[in-house]
Amino acid sequence: MKAIISALAVSLLIPSLSAAEQPASNQDLSQTPIIMDSIIVTGRRSEQSLSQLIGAAGQVSAAELQRVGHAHINESAARIPGVWLSRGNGQELLAAVRSPVFTGAGSCAEILTTEDGLPIRPTGMCNVNQLFEVNSEQASGLEIWRGPGTVFYGSNAMHGVINSLSADIQRNYLSLESGSHDYNRIKLGWRQQHGNQTWQIAANGVTDKGFKDDAGFDQQKLSLKHSWTGSTLSADTHLALVNLNQETAGYIKVKDSYKDSAAWKANPNPEAFRDGQAMRLSTVIRGTVNSDDIWQLTPYVRKSEMTFLQHYLPGQPEEKNGQTSAGVQSSYQTSLAADTRLWLGTDIEWASMWVEEFQANPLGVADNVRYQGQHYDFEVDSQQIALFANLEWQVNDQMTTEMGLRYEYLNYDYQNNMLSGNTRDDGSACNSADGSCRYFRAEDRSDSTNNLNFHLGADYRFSDSLSAYARVASAYRAPQINEIYRLQREQAVADIKPEQLDSVEAGLRFRYDNLAAELNIYNMDKEQVIIKDSSGFVVSNGETSHQGIELQLSYAINPIWQIAAAGNWAKHLYEQNSLINGASINGNDIDTAPRSQGSAQLLYKPSDALSAELEWVYLGDYYLDPANAHEYDGHDVLNLTVQQRYQQWDLRLRVTNLTDERIADRADFGFGSYRYFVGEGRGVLAEVKRYF
DSSP states (O other): OOOHHHHHHHHHHHHHHHHHHHHTTTTTTSOOOOOOOOEOTTTTOOOOEEEGGGSSSEEEHHHHHHHHHSSSSSHHHHTTTTEEEEESSTOOOOEEEEOOOOOOGGGGEEEEEETTESSSOOTTTTOOGGGGOOOOGGOOOEEEEEOOOOOOOOTTTEEEEEEEEEOOOOEEEEEEEEEGGGGEEEEEEEEEETEEEEEEEEEEEEEEEEEEOOOOOEEEEEEEEEEEEEESEEEEEEEEEEEEEEEEEOESSTTOOOOOOOTTTTTTTTTTTEEEEEEEEEEEEESSSSSSSSSEEEEEEEEEEEEEEOTTTTTEEEEEEEEEEEEEEEEEEEETTTTTTEEEEEEEEEOOOOOOOEEOOOOOOGGGSOOOOEEEEEEEEEEEEEEEEEEEOOOSSEEEEEEOOOOOOOOEEEEEEEOOOOSSSTTTOOOSSOOSSSEEEESEEEEEEEEEEEEEEEEEEESSSEEEEEEEEEEEEEHHHHHSSSEETOOGGGGGGOOOEEEEEEEEEEEEETEEEEEEEEEEEEEEEEOOOOOOOOOEEEEEEEEEEEEEEEOOOOOSEEEEEEEEEEEEESSSOOETTEOOOOOBBOOSOOOOEEEEHHHEEEEETTTEEEEEEEEEEEETTOOOOEEEEEOEEEEEEEEEEETEEEEEEESSTTTOOOOOOOEEEETTTTEEEEEOSSEEEEEEEEOO
16 A cells, blocks of 8 residues: 555656756745735625634635545544544534534534525524535635624524535536545536626535445535626525435444454444435625625525434434525625724524434333334424624724624424324333333424624734734524424423523734734633433533633745644533532533644645645544543544646545554443544545646
């Protein structure tokens, strides 16, 4: 394998050795390299300078995304401090942004997932794996807002916002990729302009046999865009279609089994699967009333369905769920004075959601509270409306302040399509002390929430190179329908309330010629936390705290060599006296929350035609359970990417886990045993791209 990697790398490098000896003609070594400022759109759903942002946001550019060419989005997200998109099997993941990795029915609601600023799922029905519904493989950028979102976002934007920017094709292309474990991918990018109209297609298809037995997937994604621009009006329409058919590999068990060469490729659940489809259609309409007033209207419709086997639960019930939703985002911005700008907006959404769970497998007498048969079958219709205002005031040439307020109303209309209560699906009792079964189904009902969130911050410029910001903000998330209506006998609907978060943060930014650096510190406190540990024990009205320091820098040593790094230290703690197995967890680290993590990239680019990047990704140790009785040691991984351009051709070689380390992408402890999602060993992928 090492000989193959060396041969491929040399074949890419040899044609450009002369270019490595002499800088490209359009490069001038006498000039000091300059790191340019970036534009970000996530904060206000419109463009603003990243260097003047009152808040913390990380960015992976289109060039970086193209260089990485990720097979899974965690490969690109590792470049942003405080972010860990922990890969499961295939395209599955669990997310962490200034947080532990969240698990459980509503865990996906701690972090908002959007594309072009539009949430990809309705409030109340997120999914921990929903990022596979976004064409991040051909995105024009990845932006991750860390901490509570601005008032342009409502429920779910608690710990952060993951925003993928849809494809923006600059040159028509077709690419073919092939790699380890029968991984094959085809990508197409096409753009055509006729006068003031532009059409774009970004499509890709993947087939992957997987490095574990019976653990491959097939995936197809299509982004179709149309843009029209007039004198005072523009419209951008985007249709996104996604399909995933995945054979899922289950955990392997026994302590440190991911290091065992005889066990690490094993799949104890060859029967597991996940099938999902998603569609989103939206149009962003922008207009100007005069030179100062700008309005934006975004109507949209969405639909998704998913079926998967819950192989990680006793009895392995199968879940089916789906949603159809529609809504309108709107905003209007105007200048109240030369130094004051105001945004006003309304977001409206309707959704029809449904969930079914059926267990085909019988269990023994001792376990028949998890009975064979239908567990849940319910529908929820929701209505949501939000009003927000955001004000920016430039106090003087050095200081800018910003304040915003958002009110959001959400109503659920729940309909149970089964027998209510906690009997079996035929009305009979289970074999337990009181005859009750594990699953509880509420009577038909309606529930609503009213919430406010705000932010207040300031940016101060000490000089053209140095600035600082401070921000206080609040955030919330509504209970998800799988939390509030998919109940167990220990729970009641009234016990589950919206989570609340308060945040204080500050940052320092430095940018001068060939160096850019940013340092952030934060403290967040959460109340009414819905906690579910690895054994399925539900703790309502929990409290947690989150503190951390983040650092990101990039340095151009000269026009040929550049280095970038991102890292964070964080402490995520339980702040409650709840008992787990008879012991208090107050002050314990939240499970799956490493204290430290980071990455660094060394880029060698002697010409526009050739580049080579060596990447180091580090994940610190973390506890696997709320009791902090079990631990994973963490790991280090090296990746290498080499690119070579020949006129209309691009060649790319990527080697992941260069040193073939045995790692766990994620570990936990539940149901009395260690459980590991095993990370892939050394992998090689080669891509040939033809521009036309």
